[in-house]
Amino acid sequence: MIHIAIIGGGIVGLAAAYSIKQARPEAEITVIEKENHWGAHQTGHNSGVIHSGIYYKPGSYKAKFARSGGEALIRFCQKYGIPFERCGKVIVATSEQELPLLKNLYDRGLQNGLNLELIGQDRLRDFEPYVSGIRAIHVKETGIVDYKKVCEIIASLLKDVGAELSLNTKVERIIEERSKVRVITNRGAQSFDFAVNCAGLHSDRIARASGVAMDLKIVPFRGEYYKLRPEKRYLVKNLVYPVPNPQFPFLGVHLTRMINGEVEVGPNAVLGFKREGYMFFASKKCREVQEKIHRLASSRLKVPDRGKRTAGSRRERSAVDSSLP
Numbered sequence: 001m002i003h004i005a006i007i008g009g010g011i012v013g014l015a016a017a018y019s020i021k022q023a024r025p026e027a028e029i030t031v032i033e034k035e036n037h038w039g040a041h042q043t044g045h046n047s048g049v050i051h052s053g054i055y056y057k058p059g060s061y062k063a064k065f066a067r068s069g070g071e072a073l074i075r076f077c078q079k080y081g082i083p084f085e086r087c088g089k090v091i092v093a094t095s096e097q098e099l100p101l102l103k104n105l106y107d108r109g110l111q112n113g114l115n116l117e118l119i120g121q122d123r124l125r126d127f128e129p130y131v132s133g134i135r136a137i138h139v140k141e142t143g144i145v146d147y148k149k150v151c152e153i154i155a156s157l158l159k160d161v162g163a164e165l166s167l168n169t170k171v172e173r174i175i176e177e178r179s180k181v182r183v184i185t186n187r188g189a190q191s192f193d194f195a196v197n198c199a200g201l202h203s204d205r206i207a208r209a210s211g212v213a214m215d216l217k218i219v220p221f222r223g224e225y226y227k228l229r230p231e232k233r234y235l236v237k238n239l240v241y242p243v244p245n246p247q248f249p250f251l252g253v254h255l256t257r258m259i260n261g262e263v264e265v266g267p268n269a270v271l272g273f274k275r276e277g278y279m280f281f282a283s284k285k286c287r288e289v290q291e292k293i294h295r296l297a298s299s300r301l302k303v304p305d306r307g308k309r310t311a312g313s314r315r316e317r318s319a320v321d322s323s324l325p
Contacts, residue, residue: 002027005183005192007171007206009033010043011147013198014154021161029163030192031155032185034170039151042200045278047225047256047264049239050074050084050143054091055251058111067113070141077145080153083259084145089239090124092133098243099135105243106137115140130235142239144259171199174210181210201275220275223267228255236263 002024006017009031017029035041050073053066077084093102102118109116117123117138124136159165166187175182180191199206204218228236242252256264 002194003192004029005181005190005195006031006198007183007195008198008200008203009035009038009151009155009165009167010041010198010200011039011151011154012043012200013196014038014151014158016196016198017158017163018154021158021163025161029158030166030190031158031163032166032169032171032183034168036168038155038167039148041276043151044148046147048144048146048258049256050086050141050145052109052114052139052141053112054105054109054114054116054137054139055244056108056112058108063112067141070143073145073150074143076153077150080157082145082149082153084143085259086141086143087238087257088127088138088140089142089241090119090127090131090133090136090138091241091243092124092131092136093243094133096134101243101246102135102137109137109139128237128240131240144239144257146259171206171209174206176210218275220272220277221269222272222277223269225264225266228263228265233257233261233263 004017004020004027006013006020006029013031013033017031020027021029033040050070051066052070053063056063056066074084074086076082091102091105093099106116106118117140119127119136119138121134123138124131124133127138155165166185168187170186171183172186173184174195175184177191180193181195182189182191183195195210197203197206197210201218201220204214204216207214236255236257239254239256241254244251250269253266253268258264
């Protein structure tokens with residue numbers, strides 16, 4: 001009988017364990033997670049969007065996996081009663097200069113097999129009455145879900161079929177033997193036929209712990225969000241995205257209604273300084289370092305004339321300005 005270790009209890013690790021168990025019911029599966037609950041890191045610190053794959057190159061694995069994975073996730077949620085909404089989103093152009101980029105994005109989405117609608121101002125107001133734009137794409141496939149809840153259900157299903165679920169278990173070393181993989185943790189050692197690295201932001205460290213020579217290192221960046229006040233949530237019905245600027249590797253500051261009804265505004269992207277640094281810097285020294293890096297980057301980089309749409313200005317305007325209707 002085959003025995004497989006999955007290292008990492010986020011949604012990738014749990015989904016990998018679930019898929020293997022579906023394909024090979026006889027396999028023994030052990031999921032190893034260093035925290036005391038599932039989905040503690042990247043899975044539990046995102047905006048909960050079920051993405052459509054509109055941004056990805058047609059025919060690429062990213063595009064295919066986004067579509068097939070989204071559909072599989074929705075079927076899973078329906079089967080096990082996990083709250084989700086296929087609410088759709090709008091990608092909004094606010095200037096004539098953005099229209100060619102919007103059209104290219106629309107064509108790419110059609111090539112990826114998405115159900116899209118290219119809309120004008122009047123139709124945009126049907127979806128988002130308080131959003132201003134000259135043209136937009138409505139992406140019907142986009143949805144929202146609580147990924148931590150998805151993880152809890154997968155873990156429960158794995159337990160029901162006999163998988164070993166090891167929380168509070170930190171991998172310290174991995175030794176490849178002749179026919180086995182020996183995984184040494186803070187709670188002892190165990191041998192497996194295979195070990196699958198699903199450790200997220202620590203995946204490079206797990207690879208090195210197994211003796212793999214690497215010249216790669218994960219450098220964490222954190223996205224910071226604001227939340228709309230409860231009395232302002234009516235301003236955003238679902239998800240509102242800008243046309244992405246091709247000069248930057250980000251989708252831009254967007255507004256996201258969460259499955260719990262909250263509305264997030266963001267993100268920016270700042271150097272994380274630590275792999276699990278999800279909060280604002282508490283120490284004055286860390287903030288000073290961040291400010292110095294920002295000044296250095298600003299002096300060396302030529303920033304295009306889109307400053308009015310920076311994360312900070314939009315966050316403050318959307319989340320704080322009490323003059324909004």
